[in-house]
Amino acid sequence: MFSIKKWRNGAKWTNWSGNYLSYPSQFYAPQSIEEVCTIVQEHTFSKRTIRVTGAAHSFSPVAMPEQSALTLHNLRGLIHVDKAAQTATFYAGTYLHEVGPILAEYGLALINMGDIQYQTLAGAISTGTHGTGITLGSFSSMVKRWGIVTGEGEYIEHERGPDALSEALHVSLGLIGILVTVTIHVMPMYSLQYTSERSDFQTEVNHFQQTIRENRNVEWFYFPGSDQIQVKKMKQVEPIAQPKFQKMVDRTKLQVVENGAFFVASEICKWKPSLSIPISKLCAVAVGREQRTDISYEVYPSPRSVKFVETEYAIPVDQFEACIEEVNSVFARQQFDVHFPIECRTTAGETGYLSPTQEVESAFLAFHMYKGMDESSYFAWVHDMMRKYNGRPHWGKMNKYHRDNIESYYPNAEKFNEQRRMYDPHDIFLTSYFRNIFK
Numbered sequence: 410m411f412s413i414k415k416w417r418n419g420a421k422w423t424n425w426s427g428n429y430l431s432y433p434s435q436f437y438a439p440q441s442i443e444e445v446c447t448i449v450q451e452h453t454f455s456k457r458t459i460r461v462t463g464a465a466h467s468f469s470p471v472a473m474p475e476q477s478a479l480t481l482h483n484l485r486g487l488i489h490v491d492k493a494a495q496t497a498t499f500y501a502g503t504y505l506h507e508v509g510p511i512l513a514e515y516g517l518a519l520i521n522m523g524d525i526q527y528q529t530l531a532g533a534i535s536t537g538t539h540g541t542g543i544t545l546g547s548f549s550s551m552v553k554r555w556g557i558v559t560g561e562g563e564y565i566e567h568e569r570g571p572d573a574l575s576e577a578l579h580v581s582l583g584l585i586g587i588l589v590t591v592t593i594h595v596m597p598m599y600s601l602q603y604t605s606e607r608s609d610f611q612t613e614v615n616h617f618q619q620t621i622r623e624n625r626n627v628e629w630f631y632f633p634g635s636d637q638i639q640v641k642k643m644k645q646v647e648p649i650a651q652p653k654f655q656k657m658v659d660r661t662k663l664q665v666v667e668n669g670a671f672f673v674a675s676e677i678c679k680w681k682p683s684l685s686i687p688i689s690k691l692c693a694v695a696v697g698r699e700q701r702t703d704i705s706y707e708v709y710p711s712p713r714s715v716k717f718v719e720t721e722y723a724i725p726v727d728q729f730e731a732c733i734e735e736v737n738s739v740f741a742r743q744q745f746d747v748h749f750p751i752e753c754r755t756t757a758g759e760t761g762y763l764s765p766t767q768e769v770e771s772a773f774l775a776f777h778m779y780k781g782m783d784e785s786s787y788f789a790w791v792h793d794m795m796r797k798y799n800g801r802p803h804w805g806k807m808n809k810y811h812r813d814n815i816e817s818y819y820p821n822a823e824k825f826n827e828q829r830r831m832y833d834p835h836d837i838f839l840t841s842y843f844r845n846i847f848k
């Protein structure tokens with residue numbers, strides 16, 4: 410979780426997984442939009458780069474500051490709700506764990522959420538953070554109106570439309586401007602009936618397309634080397650809260666099993682990597698049947714205290730079965746020492762010059778490696794394999810984007826760059842990682 414206490418000049422900046430760190434000379438935590446404008450104007454004048462960081466939950470260097478770092482930790486909270494239009498305007502620094510309870514006061518809720526809720530709204534929107542559901546888009550797709558401070562230090566608001574700026578802002582990685590306010594589409598408050606169970610890999614593959622269309626949210630955890638997977642499904646129901654005692658029991662179980670026991674298993678794998686596949690198989694067998702119903706924002710996120718690094722790719726959903734069967738055949742030959750399950754989700758296709766879905770209904774496959782274990786050969790293989798399936802990496806996860814390949818992933822990359830140059834003519838948002846892609 411982000412801590413403002415660590416936000417001081419001369420401090421070290423690091424992301425959640427600790428695979429990127431830097432030492433910016435200036436840390437800013439503005440209290441108003443006007444202050445953000447002034448800070449940006451100073452950087453325009455002095456030609457120093459400034460990068461805005463959300464909760465630093467990206468595994469790639471997208472949020473890594475170099476000369477100056479800025480947080481919107483002091484620009485959080487609700488600005489306005491339009492219940493009839495089902496929209497809500499927030500300061501973009503609001504953390505996702507704050508959004509659910511705020512909206513609930515108005516009988517409203519987020520349309521979808523991912524695995525955790527420590528990110529900021531701005532960070533989640535800027536990278537196309539997603540949950541699961543073949544009819545549901547990412548956080549970026551929820552946006553109706555963006556309020557940004559441009560690279561010239563001017564505050565502008567832009568309503569989504571069929572125009573170049575909207576396409577660029579959809580997934581914009583802090584390159585078009587600093588997102589300070591955001592109006593998002595929301596929906597009436599709801600609960601989710603959640604089930605999780607162990608199932609046979611091949612049976613689930615055979616029914617995959619049917620399952621993802623019959624259930625609002627479906628998520629798989631594929632255990633390397635095992636013929637058993639964990640299938641999580643969620644169904645939308647009337648808003649009812651889970652009894653407090655049962656909630657406490659379920660949370661303790663999650664903390665002990667998904668985090669405590671898994672941490673021990675991960676330490677064993679780090680010590681002796683050859684035990685990874687047997688431990689993965691054991692984890693698969695340990696998956697029991699679970700069921701609970703609660704308000705949506707209590708169900709989507711899970712605690713994630715075991716640290717890892719991750720890469721994740723979007724592929725066209727109709728290629729999912731072929732892809733996961735190839736993954737399975739490689740693990741059957743025990744080619745890699747991996748115990749972390751591969752997480753499989755789906756989303757609707759969505760617009761946006763840099764959206765990894767490129768308007769195609771997509772399956773997302775996320776590959777993890779325990780922090781401290783060597784991920785390089787595993788992720789190199791993942792990268793080559795996912796290219797075969799036209800995979801595009803999630804911007805917030807480890808990726809190999811570069812100016813030499815960006816157009817092969819994103820045919821409209823140059824159109825994005827035109828907008829970027831227009832709104833950041835002095836390149837003050839362009840850190841080295843982005844310079845290697847967009848300069």
Ligand SMILES: Cc1cc2nc3c(=O)[nH]c(=O)nc-3n(C[C@H](O)[C@H](O)[C@H](O)COP(=O)(O)OP(=O)(O)OC[C@H]3O[C@@H](n4cnc5c(N)ncnc54)[C@H](O)[C@@H]3O)c2cc1C
Nearest residue numbers: 463464465466467523524528529531532538539583588805
């Ligand atoms: C444990 C864990 C679980 C995760 N689960 C999921 C998941 O379920 N689904 C998924 O899709 N992703 C997931 N992610 C990835 C994560 O959601 C994204 O990387 C997200 O961008 C992180 O949000 P953040 O607020 O930490 O932003 P950061 O990582 O701090 O920043 C991300 C990008 O947004 C930019 N940015 C931040 N604030 C602003 C702003 N105000 N204006 C303009 N640009 C800004 C940054 O400069 C950077 O380019 C997970 C990550 C972790 C560590």
